[in-house]
Amino acid sequence: GDGTGVSICINHHHIHPTLCKLSQNCLSSLISTDYGKSFHDISHRINHTFIREEFGVSVGPGSSVILTADTPVVDNPGGIIFTSMDAGATFKFIQLPFHLAQPVTYHFFNPDYLVALSIDVSHSNIISMTTDLEGVTVVFFDTDERGDLVLKRTKDLGETFTTIHEDIYSFGYIGAFLFFSVMEEPRSPRVMYFSSDQGDTFSRALLPSASTEQFYSILDGDEDMLFMHVDNPGDTFFGTMYTSDDRGILFSKSLERHLFDGQRKSDFTNITSLRGVYLTNKLDLDGRIRSVISFNRGGTWKQLNKPDNVDCGEQVKSVRWCNLHIHGEHSRNNRIVPMLALSEPTAIGLVIAHGTVGDSLSSSQHPDVFVSSDGGYNWRGTLRGPHHYSILDSGGLIVAVEAQREGQVKTIKFSTDEGQCWKSYNFTEQPFFFAGLACEPGTKAMNVSVWGFRPEEDGQPMWVAVTIDFQSLITRECNDQDYEQWLAHSAEGGTSERKGCVLGVKETYRRLKRQSVCRNGRNFVVSKKQSSCLCTREDYLCDYGYYRHVNTSDCVRQPSAANKSLEMCLNGEEDELLTAGYRKVPSDRCEGGYNPQLAVQTVIRPCGVKPSPGPPDKSTSSVTHFDTLVIIVLVAVVSAVISVRRVVYSNS
Numbered sequence: 001g002d003g004t005g006v007s008i009c010i011n012h013h014h015i016h017p018t019l020c021k022l023s024q025n026c027l028s029s030l031i032s033t034d035y036g037k038s039f040h041d042i043s044h045r046i047n048h049t050f051i052r053e054e055f056g057v058s059v060g061p062g063s064s065v066i067l068t069a070d071t072p073v074v075d076n077p078g079g080i081i082f083t084s085m086d087a088g089a090t091f092k093f094i095q096l097p098f099h100l101a102q103p104v105t106y107h108f109f110n111p112d113y114l115v116a117l118s119i120d121v122s123h124s125n126i127i128s129m130t131t132d133l134e135g136v137t138v139v140f141f142d143t144d145e146r147g148d149l150v151l152k153r154t155k156d157l158g159e160t161f162t163t164i165h166e167d168i169y170s171f172g173y174i175g176a177f178l179f180f181s182v183m184e185e186p187r188s189p190r191v192m193y194f195s196s197d198q199g200d201t202f203s204r205a206l207l208p209s210a211s212t213e214q215f216y217s218i219l220d221g222d223e224d225m226l227f228m229h230v231d232n233p234g235d236t237f238f239g240t241m242y243t244s245d246d247r248g249i250l251f252s253k254s255l256e257r258h259l260f261d262g263q264r265k266s267d268f269t270n271i272t273s274l275r276g277v278y279l280t281n282k283l284d285l286d287g288r289i290r291s292v293i294s295f296n297r298g299g300t301w302k303q304l305n306k307p308d309n310v311d312c313g314e315q316v317k318s319v320r321w322c323n324l325h326i327h328g329e330h331s332r333n334n335r336i337v338p339m340l341a342l343s344e345p346t347a348i349g350l351v352i353a354h355g356t357v358g359d360s361l362s363s364s365q366h367p368d369v370f371v372s373s374d375g376g377y378n379w380r381g382t383l384r385g386p387h388h389y390s391i392l393d394s395g396g397l398i399v400a401v402e403a404q405r406e407g408q409v410k411t412i413k414f415s416t417d418e419g420q421c422w423k424s425y426n427f428t429e430q431p432f433f434f435a436g437l438a439c440e441p442g443t444k445a446m447n448v449s450v451w452g453f454r455p456e457e458d459g460q461p462m463w464v465a466v467t468i469d470f471q472s473l474i475t476r477e478c479n480d481q482d483y484e485q486w487l488a489h490s491a492e493g494g495t496s497e498r499k500g501c502v503l504g505v506k507e508t509y510r511r512l513k514r515q516s517v518c519r520n521g522r523n524f525v526v527s528k529k530q531s532s533c534l535c536t537r538e539d540y541l542c543d544y545g546y547y548r549h550v551n552t553s554d555c556v557r558q559p560s561a562a563n564k565s566l567e568m569c570l571n572g573e574e575d576e577l578l579t580a581g582y583r584k585v586p587s588d589r590c591e592g593g594y595n596p597q598l599a600v601q602t603v604i605r606p607c608g609v610k611p612s613p614g615p616p617d618k619s620t621s622s623v624t625h626f627d628t629l630v631i632i633v634l635v636a637v638v639s640a641v642i643s644v645r646r647v648v649y650s651n652s
């Protein structure tokens with residue numbers, strides 16, 4: 001947690017209790033409260049329970065942490081978690097009536113709620129749940145007599161249920177959205193339904209349907225919108241990316257030939273240090289991978305500028321074909337790079353990533369480290385070869401350790417000017433095998449721990465953590481002269497009035513001058529001035545049932561052919577949509593300027609479903625109400641269901 005200085009270290013070496021006296025390996029967990037400088041045993045706080053290796057630790061907001069126990073005991077009815085609200089000083093023990101299938105996560109809107117996913121089919125027929133703020137909404141799967149999946153919902157912790165849809169294929173949640181996919185007729189392609197109101201209504205997404213050999217994948221989502229990948233038929237390793245509106249109904253094509261490899265990994269990255277910036281890779285017609293960046297949340301994509309200080313290499317015929325290409329999950333999975341692109345909301349504009357310069361992303365060329373200070377418009381080559389890197393002091397300090405496949409490490413590099421100059425520091429006399437760089441989330445700290453191991457004589461590795469406190473090196477606190485005003489997205493150009501406008505707003509940040517060597521410190525907060533921009537056509541989408549006319553770019557009512565799908569939904573569904581044909585791009589806050597007006601507002605009924613009250617389901621009365629600070633919410637999955645966490649993509 002931010003500002004706690006606490007690290008928890010979990011031991012996954014199980015040793016039989018009777019051998020414990022002989023070995024330190026019986027310690028199940030250690031804690032450090034001084035940024036990793038010293039550790040002590042806290043096994044007793046969790047009753048000497050061993051913590052799972054896979055998703056054993058979930059760190060929440062503030063000082064909350066959840067440890068999930070390894071429970072090999074056969075007669076145990078469910079999983080065990082230990083929750084702490086004080087960064088591990090005390091733990092509360094909770095026995096779950098189900099087994100976890102995924103890490104416990106904190107609810108998107110209210111971190112007091114936890115969301116869990118279980119695979120217990122045996123435990124009554126509760127399969128999955130999700131909460132809302134007023135009470136608890138439970139959405140869950142059930143299997144009917146034929147073994148098909150039914151999506152049901154309860155708002156009273158299992159007293160009564162309503163059926164949302166039958167014959168469900170998958171169900172999940174991301175950001176503020178709940179979704180399910182369904183084959184509406186046997187062996188027909190799947191379609192997706194989304195809810196942006198915690199399950200009150202689900203609407204069919206205007207997306208291409210997916211046959212059984214295709215998949216949908218939600219790349220990222222927040223309270224406003226979703227990025228959605230729809231796989232191409234066949235093993236093409238690419239598909240089409242769509243962006244949604246705020247209701248999850250309207251989807252606009254954002255990027256074609258979006259790379260999605262055989263292991264179902266996409267390189268989609270949210271650049272969190274600048275609003276509206278996303279990075280991903282395409283698989284082009286010539287079979288090469290090229291990087292593209294969007295500065296307007298998927299509205300348009302373009303290739304990355306070539307860094308000024310890096311040459312294109314001999315193979316590149318012309319500077320026109322020379323760009324920066326960034327390694328993503330695809331490359332990390334193939335061990336080409338040790339880390340993904342790094343950006344932090346507190347370090348405005350800063351992006352650090354591995355890449356290659358040339359015609360396309362090269363896996364044979366050694367990846368180098370590149371830095372951008374303006375959110376991805378301009379880049380600089382900064383370190384040769386692959387590195388592990390971290391951002392400290394809200395971007396005032398970057399640290400990096402060279403990635404050594406076999407060798408041992410003893411040196412850390414650091415830069416106070418966003419990677420223009422680097423200095424080295426030998427932090428140990430005895431080098432060790434590198435395992436990771438650990439620093440506090442939130443980037444406010446100036447302590448970083450390098451951890452790894454040294455082989456000991458008895459063959460057992462000895463774990464080592466070295467904590468480096470850069471506070472003793474950068475001693476001056478920043479003052480007003482160290483900061484400057486920076487208009488975000490100003491590198492985009494445009495007329496002075498529209499310069500910096502993205503999604504209807506321009507933002508001027510107060511940020512540290514690059515040449516200032518001083519500490520932002522713990523009290524640093526990102527401060528910005530916002531002003532709204534005049535609206536243009538680009539700030540609007542054509543609403544459901546409308547399309548953009550090629551010649552006038554006005555939104556016009558879809559002709560009768562397309563109306564067919566609309567009519568299908570007119571019967572039986574009461575949900576109505578009042579529309580003037582235009583809809584603002586999600587979270588766009590432009591004011592004045594272009595104001596599209598259709599003469600009449602028309603009513604359109606999207607293909608929606610509302611939960612219909614079903615008979616109360618007695619067998620689910622075993623839903624348990626937990627007498628703890630948190631309300632545990634179960635989500636369990638049957639076979640084909642894969643759910644989505646916020647950062648991790650998944651396919652459904």
Ligand SMILES: *[C@@H]1O[C@H](CO)[C@@H](O)[C@H](O)[C@H]1NC(C)=O
Pocket residue numbers: 047093
């Ligand atoms: C702790 O362990 C003891 C003995 O193994 C057991 O009786 C007790 O129920 C455990 N308590 C918790 C909270 O796990």
Ligand SMILES: *[C@@H]1O[C@H](CO)[C@@H](O)[C@H](O)[C@H]1NC(C)=O
Pocket residue numbers: 220221222223225226227270271272273345
């Ligand atoms: C991208 O990251 C920013 C900053 O953390 C966040 O506010 C935004 O919701 C994210 N976007 C999506 C689509 O997840």
Ligand SMILES: *[C@@H]1O[C@H](CO)[C@@H](O)[C@H](O)[C@H]1NC(C)=O
Pocket residue numbers: 411424425426
């Ligand atoms: C760090 O150690 C290397 C040898 O491994 C040495 O060449 C270098 O000069 C040392 N750097 C500093 C700053 O002491």
Ligand SMILES: *[C@@H]1O[C@H](CO)[C@@H](O)[C@H](O)[C@H]1NC(C)=O
Pocket residue numbers: 005034035037444445446447469471
């Ligand atoms: C670094 O760690 C020390 C304790 O070991 C702590 O007193 C100090 O505040 C930390 N510095 C920062 C900037 O977090």
Ligand SMILES: *[C@@H]1O[C@H](CO)[C@@H](O)[C@H](O)[C@H]1NC(C)=O
Pocket residue numbers: 550551
């Ligand atoms: C658009 O304009 C072109 C040339 O002016 C015309 O040939 C075409 O039919 C127009 N398209 C539509 C859909 O009206």
